[in-house]
Amino acid sequence: MQDLWIGCAAGGSGDRVDAARPIVDAMIAAGRRGVLTFENLAERTLAFAQLARRANPAAGYEPLLDEELRPVLADCLAHGIRVVSNFGGANPHGAAAYIVGLARELGARVPRVAVVEGDDLSDAAGRALLAPLLPADAPGRAFVAANAYQGALPIAQALREGADVVVTGRVADPSLTLGPALAHFGWAADDWDRLAGATMAGHLLECGAQVTGGYFADPGYKDVPDLARIGYPIAELAADGSCVVTKPPGTGGAVTVRNVKEQLLYEVHDPAAYLTPDVVADISQAQLTQVGADRVRVAGVRGHPRPDTLKVLVYFSGGWLGEAEISYAGPNAEARARLAAAVVRERMGETMPLRFDLVGRCSIFGDDAGRMLAGVAPGDAHDIRMRAAGRHDDAAEIDRLLREVYSLWLCGPAGGGGVRTAKRQRLSSVACFVPRDAVPATHTFVS
């Protein structure tokens, strides 16, 4: 059976929107009826999408859906390239309707669009299901939303029934790749090694350019050619579950064993047990081989039976985050910045957890409690941005923090400049696990 080409043109909501064109062009040039995926749902993205939909019932799907699909939808439909994505977010039917309308506007044939559901547990029934499953330390805050990570089977079934486009809400990211592979190769749902192979192909694809040289360059150590024009990945899946990771011709970036190694372990804990709704993948014996320019073969992935439960992320209101910054530069800058931090700390007292950074001296490696910063002896850095951050349930208290930094302009150390302040609502989340039978996934066709 012929290999299945699966490309990934986004690694998150807000990723570049010009990535799909080279992937689609490569598939057309090769005469491949492949699959184009977009991964648009990071952990928090969906909870914010739920809030967006409550504010506007027409919203809640990927805000850049039009920018992602408009350049390629007509060609995908004309050349039999299927589109599979979680860009449905909190409103997959809204996304599906938009795609049908977009196809009409483009003068393309009207696509068969399938919507995969069953992930959203935000209603009363979902909350009742989850209540006894939440950990004892679940936040005692206002419930916002809950979504289960669904798997590849409903995606595969929709494709077998002729879907041109499959729109999902929350599914495990690698399921966007495994679903098409199941439909194409006809693997049994318990063919664990092959499922695990395609799952890890999906894992490599799901962050877009992170496997083609993105998030990799370290000048002089790991140089990446033409990073500004980086190509997004294509996995050529074989019937045995192995794949070759590559990228469209003429694009920037590179696919080397080194990039693929880093992405293979990205967000993985135990390499012998990578849990997904579809299979437990084991990469402890996986082999990576450079088989050509920008071509890395991934083989030797093994699989074990899927878990009996599905992971659910439950979101709660998380209060407010406030951040404020001011810069000091030139002679004695570090001492002035340290004094500014001390003034804000004294003025704020013990009203909220506070964190201070001396950007240019010690910041992102440090811990919130300031243990690392406390160990950094006062020095003579000449360009420091002092940052104060705090969280509180009461927005008025956050406003007070921001004003204390703002007023450093007038009553703080000499020469402070460039105050910027920001305040935003946060969400907190806890994970729990539900029996998979309790949250069945469904797919329906719209037209």
Next chain:
Amino acid sequence: MAADASRLPLHAVAHARAGDKGNHSNICLFAYRDEDYALLVAEVTEARVAAWFAARAPTSVRRYLLPHLAGMNFVLENVLDGGVNDSLNLDMHGKALSFHLLAQEVAVPRGFLPPDPMRAAP
């Protein structure tokens, strides 16, 4: 440290990427040259990584060895101050922690020649 050894930052011999899951960070670390893998195994132990990240107060540090990839995966539990939901860090995902690990120094034998990564086999 042995008298015939000198020290180099890990960055000279290895590359790394960090990822987050909730309040936990994983950092994968790979030798540029396969022959330096044994050096990583000997020098970059769970105990030394835990000590290097002491300011983050990890509740556990677990190392998974990947000899066929000349690398290893570290899982540092509860080091992200609550992670993407709760941390006050600019880098609430702990994305930069890979380079904190790479700043850790390791002992290398006298006369050790670090790789020229761009010339080493990919």
